[in-house]
Amino acid sequence: xxxxxxxxxxxxxxxxxxxxxxxxxxxxxxxxxxxxxxxxxxxxxxxxxxxxxxxxxxxxxxxxxxxxxxxxxxxxxxxxxxxxxxxxxxxxxxxxxxxxxxxxxxxxxxxxxxxxxxxxxxxxxxxxxxxxxxxxxxxxxxxxx
Amino acid sequence: xxxxxxxxxxxxxxxxxxxxxxxxxxxxxxxxxxxxxxxxxxxxxxxxxxxxxxxxxxxxxxxxxxxxxxxxxxxxxxxxxxxxxxxxxxxxxxxxxxxxxxxxxxxxxxxxxxxxxxxxxxxxxxxxxxxxxxxxxxxxxxxxxxxxxxxxxxxxxxxxxxxxxxxxxxxxxxxxxxxxxxxxxxxxxxxxxxxxxxxxxxxxxxxxxxxxxxxxxxxxxxxxxxxxxxxxxxxxxxxxxxxxxxxxxxxxxxxxxxxxxxxxxxxxxxxxxxxxxxxxxxxxxxxxxxxxxxxxxxxxxxxxxxxxxxxxxxxxxxxxxxxxxxxxxxxxxxxxxxxxxxxxxxxxxxxxxxxxxxxxxxxxxxxxxxxxxxxxxxxxxxxxxxxxxxxxxxxxxxxxxxxxxxxxxxxxxxxxxxxxxxxxxxxxxxxxxxxxxxxxxxxxxxxxxxxxxxxxxxxxxxxxxxxxxxxxxxxxxxxxxxxxxxxxxxxxx
Numbered sequence: 079x080x081x082x083x084x085x086x087x088x089x090x091x092x093x094x095x096x097x098x099x100x101x102x103x104x105x106x107x108x109x110x111x112x113x114x115x116x117x118x119x120x121x122x123x124x125x126x127x128x129x130x131x132x133x134x135x136x137x138x139x140x141x142x143x144x145x146x147x148x149x150x151x152x153x154x155x156x157x158x159x160x161x162x163x164x165x166x167x168x169x170x171x172x173x174x175x176x177x178x179x180x181x182x183x184x185x186x187x188x189x190x191x192x193x194x195x196x197x198x199x200x201x202x203x204x205x206x207x208x209x210x211x212x213x214x215x216x217x218x219x220x221x222x223x
Numbered sequence: 224x225x226x227x228x229x230x231x232x233x234x235x236x237x238x239x240x241x242x243x244x245x246x247x248x249x250x251x252x253x254x255x256x257x258x259x260x261x262x263x264x265x266x267x268x269x270x271x272x273x274x275x276x277x278x279x280x281x282x283x284x285x286x287x288x289x290x291x292x293x294x295x296x297x298x299x300x301x302x303x304x305x306x307x308x309x310x311x312x313x314x315x316x317x318x319x320x321x322x323x324x325x326x327x328x329x330x331x332x333x334x335x336x337x338x339x340x341x342x343x344x345x346x347x348x349x350x351x352x353x354x355x356x357x358x359x360x361x362x363x364x365x366x367x368x369x370x371x372x373x374x375x376x377x378x379x380x381x382x383x384x385x386x387x388x389x390x391x392x393x394x395x396x397x398x399x400x401x402x403x404x405x406x407x408x409x410x411x412x413x414x415x416x417x418x419x420x421x422x423x424x425x426x427x428x429x430x431x432x433x434x435x436x437x438x439x440x441x442x443x444x445x446x447x448x449x450x451x452x453x454x455x456x457x458x459x460x461x462x463x464x465x466x467x468x469x470x471x472x473x474x475x476x477x478x479x480x481x482x483x484x485x486x487x488x489x490x491x492x493x494x495x496x497x498x499x500x501x502x503x504x505x506x507x508x509x510x511x512x513x514x515x516x517x518x519x520x521x522x523x524x525x526x527x528x529x530x531x532x533x534x535x536x537x538x539x540x541x542x543x544x545x546x547x548x549x550x551x552x553x554x555x556x557x558x559x560x561x562x563x564x565x566x567x568x569x570x571x572x573x574x575x576x577x578x579x580x581x582x583x584x585x586x587x588x589x590x591x592x593x594x595x596x597x598x599x600x601x602x603x604x605x606x607x608x609x610x611x612x613x614x615x616x617x618x619x620x621x622x623x624x625x626x627x628x629x630x631x632x633x634x635x636x637x638x639x640x641x642x643x644x645x646x647x648x649x650x651x652x653x654x655x656x657x658x659x660x661x662x663x664x665x666x667x668x669x670x671x672x673x674x675x676x677x678x679x680x681x682x683x684x685x686x687x688x689x690x691x692x693x694x695x696x697x698x699x700x701x702x703x704x705x706x707x708x709x710x711x712x713x714x715x716x
Contacts, residue, residue: 151242158239161231164286171231172286 089131096124114193118200134212146202153199230283230296233267234349241341250333257337258317265310272303291415297354301707305481306351312473319682320466327464342369357414367393374463385458392455399442406435420492427494447479450513460532465576473569477561480542488711497549506547511641513540518648527585538564554708556625563618570686571607577675592665603687608653610690617694
């Protein structure tokens with residue numbers, strides 16, 4: 079669809095806004111409606127829009143499957159790691175209060191990190207699912223090369 | 224310091240090792256990560272069992288939020304025992320998996336197998352550790368979703384269809400469980416199991432709670448494949464990679480039985496579900512039908528993995544039967560059979576995995592005279608088979624003896640007849656394999672095969688040896704099972 083100028087121009091205008099909105103939902107999530115899951119879906123949809131308009135081959139150059147694979151794992155590891163940090167710093171698993179000097183700041187930091195982990199994994203998962211469906215003829219593995 | 228965090232480390236270790244497998248990606252490294260994590264989980268589970276035996280149930284508030292508001296991990300004797308079973312099987316299966324998976328799963332997907340295996344392990348251990356009814360649902364889904372993927376990883380294309388069918392049935396089961404939890408939450412406003420137990424008696428007579436109990440029972444029975452909700456199981460076990468079958472057969476259905484025990488004896492501890500709501504009659508009837516019909520079907524199978532899958536259905540009947548007595552001896556029999564059946568089915572499926580490793584398929588036609596070419600593998604099968612029948616000096620005898628005692632105590636002689644009848648059918652199907660494997664001549668032109676590699680034989684024999692060891696000296700296992708049963712039947716959680 080990359081030959082239709084209107085689509086190309088509009089999507090180029092929209093994608094930065096989508097990504098920015100995703101970041102807003104992400105970082106606003108600990109005090110207002112939103113959070114990692116929603117932000118991850120919105121962030122991922124920005125890339126999916128790009129892939130729909132300019133083709134998956136170009137999108138794969140922007141976000142190769144190797145990166146989404148590592149992002150998928152990194153989000154989960156960040157989530158689990160915050161929990162383990164709670165233990166190391168002398169609290170219970172996932173106890174955010176010990177993460178900073180003051181319990182409130184610790185809770186804030188903890189939930190922000192957790193939500194970031196969720197957002198990272200969800201965005202990567204959305205993109206990966208799209209890649210796998212878009213590249214039906216080739217498996218996700220060949221696509222990486 | 225670390226001892227106090229064991230309840231959560233038990234789950235977090237495999238959970239965090241899973242994404243590491245995805246990052247490292249090389250089969251050998253992913254295997255190392257999986258092995259270290261499962262052995263670590265086994266050590267943690269053993270430590271927990273010792274702690275519980277010494278000082279009673281352990282409670283761990285996640286994030287420092289006290290129960291019943293926060294999620295509580297609560298390990299009592301039953302939970303710790305199940306965690307030890309699951310992690311021990313995991314620790315034994317991983318070394319075995321290395322060669323077997325190379326043969327049965329595409330090379331570029333091996334790391335995915337280890338990732339999924341670790342997630343499944345984390346889910347199963349989480350079910351054993353958690354004291355929160357909703358958290359249990361989450362772990363139920365983690366373990367189920369990863370097992371669908373593990374089954375679908377087999378190179379046989381039929382595995383995709385059976386994994387999909389399993390997905391549908393498993394999702395229905397999990398949804399029913401969730402509806403049941405939702406209904407209980409509606410009436411009590413709590414999700415913590417101990418808190419639920421305290422609040423349920425007030426509302427036990429309402430239709431909502433009756434519906435919740437029905438949804439929970441049907442949902443979990445789908446997961447544990449109790450007759451007539453078993454249709455997904457035989458195919459799933461037949462077409463999955465051998466390691467996956469061995470792991471799931473030895474752990475997943477056992478954990479589902481554990482969930483059922485949890486619901487009846489912890490959540491509904493203060494409500495008389497067995498007498499007042501006819502659950503005893505229903506469960507007992509279904510268990511007996513499962514024991515007899517599944518064993519009878521197993522006799523006519525030619526694919527040995529499928530035969531063992533049907534035999535698993537019968538064995539699940541024994542566990543549910545033991546539970547449905549709701550007496551000390553009966554529940555002891557059910558709980559000890561969890562452990563014993565994990566050992567024997569693990570050994571049997573792993574022996575067949577060795578056959579599949581050499582011959583691609585384990586059916587009665589391919590194993591003619593195999594006892595001479597793969598003696599160690601087939602001998603392990605015989606030990607497991609004897610256990611399945613319930614020959615004295617094997618674990619099967621211990622379970623069946625306890626169950627027979629329970630039936631006699633309850634004055635239910637027909638049940639004794641059913642147990643003996645099901646064992647006779649077990650002799651029939653095990654004998655078919657033994658006869659074909661050892662007493663038929665090797666057919667002309669049969670492929671000359673060597674024994675399976677040691678990395679597969681040693682784990683197989685470890686489990687087969689355990690079948691005999693715990694059959695001769697059942698004191699430890701029986702005492703843990705009896706204490707668990709007494710605890711469950713006692714004052715509740």
